[in-house]
Amino acid sequence: MKTAYLEAPVEPALLAGFWAFSARNNVSPSVALRRVVGQALTKAGYEVDDYDAAAERSDDYEQWARRRKTLDARGTRPFVKARVSPGMKVAFQRFASACNASAPVLLQRLVQHVVQTARIDVTELDPPKPPPLRSERVTVRFALEEIEAIRPLAEAFGGVREWLVALVRSRIRPGSPQFSQREVQVLYESNRELWAIGRNVNQIAHALNLDLKQAGRLHGSSARLDELAAVKASIDTHTRKVTALCNASLDRWSSA
Numbered sequence: 114m115k116t117a118y119l120e121a122p123v124e125p126a127l128l129a130g131f132w133a134f135s136a137r138n139n140v141s142p143s144v145a146l147r148r149v150v151g152q153a154l155t156k157a158g159y160e161v162d163d164y165d166a167a168a169e170r171s172d173d174y175e176q177w178a179r180r181r182k183t184l185d186a187r188g189t190r191p192f193v194k195a196r197v198s199p200g201m202k203v204a205f206q207r208f209a210s211a212c213n214a215s216a217p218v219l220l221q222r223l224v225q226h227v228v229q230t231a232r233i234d235v236t237e238l239d240p241p242k243p244p245p246l247r248s249e250r251v252t253v254r255f256a257l258e259e260i261e262a263i264r265p266l267a268e269a270f271g272g273v274r275e276w277l278v279a280l281v282r283s284r285i286r287p288g289s290p291q292f293s294q295r296e297v298q299v300l301y302e303s304n305r306e307l308w309a310i311g312r313n314v315n316q317i318a319h320a321l322n323l324d325l326k327q328a329g330r331l332h333g334s335s336a337r338l339d340e341l342a343a344v345k346a347s348i349d350t351h352t353r354k355v356t357a358l359c360n361a362s363l364d365r366w367s368s369a
Contacts, residue, residue, distance in 0.1 A: 188244030
């Protein structure tokens with residue numbers, strides 16, 4: 114059978130959360146991802162003729178965990194990825210299109226949803242170690258007055274070398290984010306805090322919905338629920354954009 118894949122970049126903390134979700138279900142992350150996708154497709158009414166959930170592997174987390182030691186040693190790119198059947202990939206792409214999203218964005222949403230639903234606090238987990246940078250040294254010289262002019266510009270990047278690297282890459286990769294490693298870390302931390310706020314908004318909306326139903330005032334008070342949903346949607350949109358920018362920046366550094 115022809116091989117197909119579904120993959121998406123995620124925050125390192127979210128990747129750690131999905132690994133924890135996989136451990137709870139005693140399956141490898143790739144199996145967990147296929148199951149999540151399969152269940153989402155079934156719930157949305159999409160049939161996948163070449164995928165049988167009953168034939169899916171199980172109880173293989175320990176086997177993957179042994180391999181994870183190697184991943185931890187050499188570093189892991191912040192991605193979720195699973196080999197899927199061609200039919201599942203096509204169905205998922207159609208599902209994503211119906212949701213006005215790309216397949217990677219919808220995959221990110223599903224992973225975030227299952228981690229949140231499982232009540233896994235990603236802030237308490239150790240994010241996976243990034244892969245080491247591959248590089249080749251190039252030496253250049255500047256006049257002293259040029260170096261003095263560069264230093265203020267390079268301060269935010271941690272030094273002249275880091276700034277020069279970002280400057281060159283901005284020329285050879287137009288549109289690629291030029292964040293320093295520190296800036297990426299701060300943005301990820303901001304996203305984690307926003308994600309926690311979004312989770313609280315969800316819980317508030319759920320509790321309010323229950324209260325309104327019990328009081329028989331749901332119909333007349335739907336505006337408040339709509340406001341909370343809009344806040345959550347705004348947070349989700351923002352964190353997805355920040356995640357995409359951070360991952361693009363990390364890809365830039367890791368492909369050096």
